[in-house]
Amino acid sequence: MNAWNPGGQPPYDPRAGHPPQPGPYPPRIPHPYGPQLYPPHPGPPVSPGPLRRLWLRIGPIHTARRVFKPSRPGIVDDAFVARVQKIRTLVGLGAVVWMSVAYKVAQSVGDIADDRLSQSWNSVLMLSVTFPVAMGVLLALAAPSARRELLRRAARCFGAIVAIVAAVGVFPAAVLSGFVDGRFATSPAMAVVTYGTTILTFxxxxxxxxxGIGLALVHVFRTADIHETVPPLLAMTLVWEMTLVDLFTGAYAGVPGPLRVLFMLGAPVSVTAVSLWELHRLRAHYGITVRDMLMRQPS
Structure with missing residues (x-):
């Protein structure tokens, strides 16, 4: 009680007996589970430094993607087909590893890895020989007016072949020339240049x-740049060629006969099935056929 409130009454509220007036914002309703914490608002993205940008542009992984992945404008990239191909590859790899361990085809995990790397490199070499032959057949079957365009599209495919062969050839060239042994390190400055260049190169x-080996096989030397139907056709051809090589070189020795036949036919049959399904999917969902690759008008 004071001079301003002699009766000790509660302070006068001009809004008493009247509904609350709406404010500029809706009333805050408490959350039934208590106050909620929200993550802080993310700040602006931090741009990489100049060295990081340079490495991202000329680094080996980024360069391999530019060299071995198809990049023709308007190319059809079916994610579902890529997922099925990845599953087939993982299942096939798992089966080979199981067979190698169960029947002691390989003595260690390192032997299995070396065998898979050797198999992949042999596939790259076989594909490097098969692709020019397939390109010659394609040019012979295609319409004469389309041959110049097909050769232009195939230029990057040939470039990818040259790139992977040159990359693998760096090591024997460095050894045979004596570069690795320091033959050119005739002075302290040249020693720094020689060994520094060797380390950076490797x-x-x-x-x-x-x-590059992995991308070259996955994208079949980026032959989708020529036409979307070329990779499945070449994949079927390559896998049957490698099966013939395995047959004549006695692959999977020590594995029982029926299981050996199963493993030797498993890869070509599964790859052929996936490739035929891919061709069907291209025709059914995108209207792309082999005739389009030949650029011939329907008769």
Whole structure:
């Protein structure tokens, strides 16, 4: 009680007996589970430094993607087909590893890895020989007016072949020339240049080579740049060629006969099935056929 409130009454509220007036914002309703914490608002993205940008542009992985992945404008990239191909590859790899361990085809995990790398490199070499022959057949069957365009599209495919062969050839060239042994390190300055260049070359070439071999096989030397139907056709051809090589070189020795036949036919049959399904999917969902690759008008 004071001079301003002699009766000790509660302070006068001009809004008493009247509904609350709406404010500029709706009333805050408490959350039934208590106050909620929200993550802080993310700040602006931090741009990489100049060295990081340079490495992202000329690094081995990024360069391998530019060299071995198809990039023709308007190309059809079916994610579902890529997922099925990846599953088939993983299942096939798992079966080979199981067979190698169960029947002691390989003595260690390192032997299995070396065998798979050797198999992949042999596939790259076989594909490097098969592709020019297939390109010659394609040019013979295509319409004469389309041959110049097909050759233009195939230029990057030939470039990818040259790139992977050159990357693998760096190592024997460095050894045979004496560069690795320091033959050119005739002075302290030349020693720094020689060994520094050797280290940088190996740090760049090794990732590029391994990544490039994988991408070259997955994208069949980026032959989708020619036409979307070329990769499945070449994949079927390559896998049956490699099966013939395995047959004549006695692959999977020590494995029981029926199981050996199953493993030797498993890869070509599964790849052929996936490739035929891919061709069907291209025709059914995108209207792309082999006739389109030949650029011939329907008769």
């Amino acid at each position: 740090l760049w070439v090794v990732p590029f080579m391994f990544w």
